[in-house]
Amino acid sequence: MGVTTSSTDPNTVLFAARTKEEQLFGWLIEAGMHGMRIDQLIAQFCEKLTDLGVQLTRGNIALSTIHPQVSAFMYTWRKEGGIVANTNVLHSEEPGEGWFASPFFFMLNNRVSFMQRSLENSEELDFPVLVEFRDQGMTDWFSQIFDFGWGFQDDFRDHSSGLITSWASSAPGGFSKEELNLLRRAIPLFALTVKGIASFKAAETVLETYIGKETSRKVLSGEIMRGKASSISAILIFADLRGFTRLSDVTGRSDVVATLDQYLERMVAPIEEAGGEILKFMGDGILATFALDNEDEKEVCKKALVSSLQMISGVKQLNSERLAQGRRTMELDIAVHVGEVMYGNVGSKTRLDFTVVGPAVNEVSRIETLCDQLDTDLLMSGAFVETSGHLCEHLESVGLHHLRGVQEPKELFKIRDCDVFSKKQDLY
Known part of the structure; x- marks a missing residue:
C-alpha cells in the first residue's frame, strides 16, 4: 500500500x-x-x-x-x-x-x-x-x-x-x-x-x-483527571474591590462591565509582569499566586509585595481619572499570604476546575476582609513576613486577629510607610 x-x-x-x-x-x-x-x-x-x-x-x-x-x-x-x-x-x-x-x-x-x-x-x-x-x-x-x-x-x-x-x-x-x-x-x-x-x-x-498560561500548559499536557493534584508552596494574593455592589446598583449594565474591566486591567497587569499567575476572577476580585518551588523565596516575596503596591497605585490613578470625569470609583483591598496549597483538578465527572485549595486559600480571603476594619488597603500574614526576609524592616504589626473559620489568631502586618517603601528603587 x-x-x-x-x-x-x-x-x-x-x-x-x-x-x-x-x-x-x-x-x-x-x-x-x-x-x-x-x-x-x-x-x-x-x-x-x-x-x-x-x-x-x-x-x-x-x-x-x-x-x-x-x-x-x-x-x-x-x-x-x-x-x-x-x-x-x-x-x-x-x-x-x-x-x-x-x-x-x-x-x-x-x-x-x-x-x-x-x-x-x-x-x-x-x-x-x-x-x-x-x-x-x-x-x-x-x-x-x-x-x-x-x-x-x-x-x-x-x-x-x-x-x-x-x-x-x-x-x-x-x-x-x-x-x-x-x-x-x-x-x-x-x-x-x-x-x-x-x-x-x-x-x-x-x-x-x-485559566492562565501555566495552568493551560498543564491541561494541554493531559492533566485533566479529577482528583489529580500536587502540593505546592506559593504566595497567595487576594484582591477585592470595595464599592462594586453600590456602583453596579446605580450604573447601567453595559457600563458596569466596562468599568470592571478598567479596574481589573490595573490589577492583573502588575501580577503578570512580575511573573505571577491569575488563578481566578471572582466577580470584583482576583486570586493570584507566585510559586515558590525552586525559586528564591525572598525575591518572590519582593515581587509579590511590589506588584501589590503597583495594583493599588494603578487603581488610585484610575480613580483620579474617573473623579475628574464625574464618575464613581472603587477602592482596592489586598491580602498577601504564603503557604502550602493543593494545585489541581476539582469538580464533577464532567466539569472540572483547575485551581488551588487548602487552608491558606481560605485564610488569605479572610485576611482581606479585615483591611477596612484596620484602616489599610494592604495586609500581610505573619507567615509571609517571616518568609520575606529583609522586607520585614518596612513592615509593622497590627496585632493578633481571629480569622473566621480559623482556630488560632493570626498576627497581621502592614507597610509602615508606603511612600518610603515605594521610593526604594532596589525593590523594583
Whole structure:
C-alpha cells in the first residue's frame, strides 16, 4: 500500500510519494501533524508550488482566530521577497473603505467560495484592488474561501469563520490549465493543514485567556483527571474591590462591565509582569499566586509585595481619572499570604476546575476582609513576613486577629510607610 512508518524527523513523510505533487501533499500532512507556524507554512507552500512550475507571484491568507484581542491574522507572500506582510486585525479596529470595496467582502456577503479574474481583461476588474494588482504587472488572480465550521460570526468578516486565500500570477495569459489543476487540488489540503494548526492554537489561546498560561500548559499536557493534584508552596494574593455592589446598583449594565474591566486591567497587569499567575476572577476580585518551588523565596516575596503596591497605585490613578470625569470609583483591598496549597483538578465527572485549595486559600480571603476594619488597603500574614526576609524592616504589626473559620489568631502586618517603601528603587 506504500505506507511507511514515520519517525520523529519532521521531514519524514507519512506515505511513499510517487510524484512531486504527492510529495507536496505529503509535506502538507506532515506540516499539520507537527504544528508548523502559519507564516512558515504559507511561505514554504508558495516556494514549493513555484518549484513545481507554478508561476506564482503573490499568495495571501486571512485566518479567523479565537483571541481576546485579535480577530484575524493575515500573511502576504511575494515571489521576490517571501513573507512581506504579517498583520494582526484587532477586534477594536473598524474596517476601512478598502474592505467594503474588496472582493473578499463581496464573496463573504454573497456566499461565494471561489472567484477568479483575468487581470489582463480590464472589463473584469470590478474591484479596486485588482486594478492595483494589474498595475503591478500581475495577470491573473483567484480567491478561495474555506469555512472551518467553528460556529462563530464576526462583524468585521461578516460570515467568515475560517480561511480566506488569494493567489496571483504575472505570467502572460495567467495561470495555465495545468497550474490551476494543481492549485485546485493543493489549496484545499493547505487549508485543512491550516485548520489543524489553528485549531490547537485556538484551544491554547482560549485556555490561556481563561485559566492562565501555566495552568493551560498543564491541561494541554493531559492533566485533566479529577482528583489529580500536587502540593505546592506559593504566595497567595487576594484582591477585592470595595464599592462594586453600590456602583453596579446605580450604573447601567453595559457600563458596569466596562468599568470592571478598567479596574481589573490595573490589577492583573502588575501580577503578570512580575511573573505571577491569575488563578481566578471572582466577580470584583482576583486570586493570584507566585510559586515558590525552586525559586528564591525572598525575591518572590519582593515581587509579590511590589506588584501589590503597583495594583493599588494603578487603581488610585484610575480613580483620579474617573473623579475628574464625574464618575464613581472603587477602592482596592489586598491580602498577601504564603503557604502550602493543593494545585489541581476539582469538580464533577464532567466539569472540572483547575485551581488551588487548602487552608491558606481560605485564610488569605479572610485576611482581606479585615483591611477596612484596620484602616489599610494592604495586609500581610505573619507567615509571609517571616518568609520575606529583609522586607520585614518596612513592615509593622497590627496585632493578633481571629480569622473566621480559623482556630488560632493570626498576627497581621502592614507597610509602615508606603511612600518610603515605594521610593526604594532596589525593590523594583
